[in-house]
Amino acid sequence: MLSRVRRINAFVNLGKFITSPENKEIVQDWVAYAKSRNNWFTPENVTSSLKAIASEFLEEEDLQKWAAHYPEPAQPKKVGVVMAGNIPAVGFHDALSVLVSGHILLVKPSSDDTILITALLNQLVEIEPGFKDSIEFVDRLNDSDAYIATGSDNTARYFHYYFAKKPNIIRKNRTSVAILTGAEISGELENLGKDVLQYFGLGCRNVSKVFVPTGYDFTKFYESIQHMDSFFLHNHKYFNNYEYNKSIFLINRVPHVDNGFLMITENPALVSPISVLHFETYDDLNEVKSALAEVKEKVQCVIGQADIEDALPFGKSQEPGLFDYADGVDTMTFLSQL
Known part of the structure; x- marks a missing residue:
């Protein structure tokens, strides 16, 4: 298993890759291909999502502070992740969490967002070949030791039925x-x-x-x-x-x-x-x-600016940080306890 330092460094370098002018053509190819497969993924929206990932998730100091909050797992487990596809690369935080925590990622991308997740994770392996055995794209998640699944209220019932026997995080509509x-x-x-x-x-x-x-x-x-x-x-x-x-x-x-x-x-x-x-x-x-x-x-x-606990400022809804877990469930705590 890669050391935590190497895992974090790989993601830091992925963030630098996304934002580097030297890689502009490659990233633009990702953007264009994503648009060709999903018309909701406009170049403006895909670019915005990638920039947000680089700035909010992949800064070295932030990653180090985030990871330091959680102990290493006793041994790597296979974690199956069923990703949503409503906005570009929306499943990236789950992939980041699984890999930084030291587990093996079995990823089932949404059919609406295969391009970006595949491109990002393939580039991660290019940066750090040690991740090659820790990332697998799958159609079925039978070999998983635990599950993280995001979907609608209807698909959540399906997930609860099929994943009930193993540790899981199942997210519904919000x-x-x-x-x-x-x-x-x-x-x-x-x-x-x-x-x-x-x-x-x-x-x-x-x-x-x-x-x-x-x-x-x-x-x-x-x-x-x-x-x-x-x-x-x-x-x-x-x-x-x-x-x-x-x-x-x-x-x-x-x-x-x-x-x-x-x-x-x-x-x-x-x-x-x-x-x-x-x-x-x-x-x-x-x-x-x-x-x-x-x-x-x-x-x-x-x-809003009203007197409401944990309210975010206007314009900040789509800028979640590393600690802003979907549905308020701490993914990293879940992963560290497997």
């Missing part, structure tokens, strides 16, 4: 919310637009619902994000969703506001369709705190 007070400035509202719309709103860290004071006017929010219109209007998959959801609203006479690429409607549901943002009003912030406490298991993160 989404994120924002809390507005009405005092936000344009820059904060523009950043909220990023939280809502980045990666077309497909991630569990994307804001799909906002809590606003009674009588809130969304005009200032729309003005702050209007410059984003061309990006969304020119992506046919997104715009098809927008036109479909708009027609449903019109046919069913659902009250809503619309700026030409994002519709906002009052709805108690946490999860909104693509191109739609739900809102709910409040008179007292304690009402919001109580409402969020009831749906804690469904909320990935909370955005």
